[in-house]
Amino acid sequence: MDLIITSYCQIHEKKVVLNDRLIYFMENYLTFADFLKSVYKQEEINYPKFYKMDSVSKLGFLATELVLREKPITGYRSDAMGVVLSNSSASLDTDILHNESIKDRASYFPSPSVFVYTLPNIVIGEICIRNKINGENAFLITEKFDGKVLDNYIRDLFLNSEVEACLCGWVELLGNKYNAFIMLVEKAGIPENGPETVFKPLRFTVENLNQLIERN
Amino acid sequence: MKPVYITSDNIITSLGFTTAENMESLNNHISGLKMVDDPRLYPSPVILSLVATDLMENRFSGILAKFKKDTPATHFTRLEKLFILSISEALSKTGTNPNDPRTILVISTTKGNINLLEERYKAVFNHRRIFLWELGRIVAEFFGFRNAPVIISNACISGLVAIITAARMIQTGQFEHAVVAGGDIASEFVISGFQSFQALSPHPCKPFDKERTGLSLGEGCGAMTLTSSPIASEEPSVIYAGGAITNDANHISGPSRTGEELSLAINRALAKASVAPDEIDFISAHGTATLYNDEMEAKAIGLSHLTPVQVNSLKGYWGHTLGAAGLIESVAAIHSIRSGRIFRSEGYDQPGVSVPLNIIEHHESKPVNRCLKTASGFGGCNAAIVYQKL
Numbered sequence: 001m002d003l004i005i006t007s008y009c010q011i012h013e014k015k016v017v018l019n020d021r022l023i024y025f026m027e028n029y030l031t032f033a034d035f036l037k038s039v040y041k042q043e044e045i046n047y048p049k050f051y052k053m054d055s056v057s058k059l060g061f062l063a064t065e066l067v068l069r070e071k072p073i074t075g076y077r078s079d080a081m082g083v084v085l086s087n088s089s090a091s092l093d094t095d096i097l098h099n100e101s102i103k104d105r106a107s108y109f110p111s112p113s114v115f116v117y118t119l120p121n122i123v124i125g126e127i128c129i130r131n132k133i134n135g136e137n138a139f140l141i142t143e144k145f146d147g148k149v150l151d152n153y154i155r156d157l158f159l160n161s162e163v164e165a166c167l168c169g170w171v172e173l174l175g176n177k178y179n180a181f182i183m184l185v186e187k188a189g190i191p192e193n194g195p196e197t198v199f200k201p202l203r204f205t206v207e208n209l210n211q212l213i214e215r216n
Numbered sequence: 217m218k219p220v221y222i223t224s225d226n227i228i229t230s231l232g233f234t235t236a237e238n239m240e241s242l243n244n245h246i247s248g249l250k251m252v253d254d255p256r257l258y259p260s261p262v263i264l265s266l267v268a269t270d271l272m273e274n275r276f277s278g279i280l281a282k283f284k285k286d287t288p289a290t291h292f293t294r295l296e297k298l299f300i301l302s303i304s305e306a307l308s309k310t311g312t313n314p315n316d317p318r319t320i321l322v323i324s325t326t327k328g329n330i331n332l333l334e335e336r337y338k339a340v341f342n343h344r345r346i347f348l349w350e351l352g353r354i355v356a357e358f359f360g361f362r363n364a365p366v367i368i369s370n371a372c373i374s375g376l377v378a379i380i381t382a383a384r385m386i387q388t389g390q391f392e393h394a395v396v397a398g399g400d401i402a403s404e405f406v407i408s409g410f411q412s413f414q415a416l417s418p419h420p421c422k423p424f425d426k427e428r429t430g431l432s433l434g435e436g437c438g439a440m441t442l443t444s445s446p447i448a449s450e451e452p453s454v455i456y457a458g459g460a461i462t463n464d465a466n467h468i469s470g471p472s473r474t475g476e477e478l479s480l481a482i483n484r485a486l487a488k489a490s491v492a493p494d495e496i497d498f499i500s501a502h503g504t505a506t507l508y509n510d511e512m513e514a515k516a517i518g519l520s521h522l523t524p525v526q527v528n529s530l531k532g533y534w535g536h537t538l539g540a541a542g543l544i545e546s547v548a549a550i551h552s553i554r555s556g557r558i559f560r561s562e563g564y565d566q567p568g569v570s571v572p573l574n575i576i577e578h579h580e581s582k583p584v585n586r587c588l589k590t591a592s593g594f595g596g597c598n599a600a601i602v603y604q605k606l
């Protein structure tokens with residue numbers, strides 16, 4: 001089955017790249033949270049729940065917002081859409097926060113609003129809530145971005161489930177190192193993008209995946 | 217699509233180290249849930265189902281000798297030991313060869329070696345050990361798997377996602393054989409988190425009961441081998457007949473208000489298996505015993521026209537084992553299909569959900585041809601699988 005990448009966004013190294021275009025760059029910022037907030041404001045996203053999310057969810061959420069802004073998924077049934085993400089550190093960045101709250105018996109204050117984010121698939125939940133996606137979802141762990149693992153998983157979904165379009169990619173954050181690379185994958189032969197988009201769809205292949213994440 | 221046969225399995229919980237030991241405990245109405253007073257796990261006593269450490273260490277020494285490993289047992293974490301023990305039993309009962317390039321290992325866990333964040337382990341294990349891919353690498357290397365393992369971390373449905381993932385890879389011909397294993401350990405990290413949610417029951421959990429007040433945590437590991445080409449066996453063949461995953465798109469920690477999305481996963485799994493609701497002989501539910509989960513599940517079972525079907529939750533025996541739950545409970549369901557023995561939903565006394573369910577109150581022997589297994593978890597995820605006797 002021929003699959004194509006119809007929109008993608010990468011957030012890493014202080015910049016936001018949307019479908020090959022650098023749309024945001026911030027040379028200096030105090031914290032990663034400031035950087036994310038600044039992207040959120042600059043892109044005029046209005047979704048107050050954003051502020052409640054942990055950093056890795058914010059990262060995945062922002063990249064997805066931009067992907068879908070360029071290529072909306074309104075033509076699909078909510079249960080025909082899937083989300084499959086992967087990363088290296090699972091939720092370790094937030095795990096460390098939760099762990100800090102239980103280290104000291106004298107100040108033992110584990111918080112449910114932190115603990116709920118100590119699972120990597122919560123970012124998928126956030127994306128599904130925002131975009132009303134009810135279909136297949138999975139979170140995979142690989143040491144480094146692995147186009148082959150993702151390609152295998154996504155191809156099986158298109159062949160062997162009700163998925164007709166799928167958001168997929170990589171959402172990694174640990175300390176001050178971050179990289180989000182999210183794309184929309186659709187079946188080849190669907191109606192072309194509207195006139196406002198300039199991105200020429202790329203074939204969804206292991207080679208293209210591994211090259212695309214290094215391109216920007 | 218190629219058929220997917222389940223050829224062998226293992227369960228490790230507080231109730232034993234083999235599937236047979238665990239099923240015998242269930243049959244004898246033994247629950248592994250106990251009040252545990254261990255400050256390394258939680259500042260105050262808490263109900264848990266824990267794997268017996270001394271027995272685990274004993275068995276693990278045996279496995280090191282069997283596999284001719286020089287690495288001392290102290291170089292493996294508790295969870296790695298559980299995974300290795302579980303996979304080694306599953307492999308010992310089948311012809312699946314880890315070294316075969318057509319074999320894939322799929323691992324499910326929610327938190328992996330999360331206990332390594334504790335100070336007492338910092339000097340003992342390399343910091344890489346906390347990463348789930350490193351856990352996967354160590355387990356795969358132990359058995360000499362040729363392919364890198366696929367690692368799934370998808371909250372409480374991780375185990376079912378791992379089985380569905382492995383089955384799909386066999387169905388589409390990517391691989392011919394798969395070993396699927398799921399595990400998680402009891403840790404202060406997880407116990408304190410669930411406690412902060414006020415999700416833990418002060419008594420052993422009571423799934424679907426009117427008096428249920430929350431879940432009980434457990435630890436363990438489960439494993440199964442899947443193949444498209446089984447060797448002849450005297451036991452009846454059981455296959456993975458179909459499975460599906462959905463998302464509520466409603467709330468990250470609260471389940472759906474309607475159960476529609478779990479129902480959708482169930483309907484899709486039934487359709488994949490070409491099975492009608494009245495052909496299901498029993499349902500192995502997620503049944504965590506939280507107020508909202510069990511209510512949502514009951515609604516989903518109703519929406520899928522399955523209310524007459526007998527249902528149990530096995531969490532009253534070994535607690536909620538998180539990333540292991542899907543594996544352990546699937547293996548138990550498959551055992552029920554093979555043996556024709558279905559088990560009481562431990563902890564249940566009186567109806568406590570808004571949709572009347574046919575909860576199994578006493579062990580029963582009856583022909584079981586098809587079982588539906590379900591699970592739901594944080595992040596709004598749901599999964600369902602149909603297992604079937606050929």
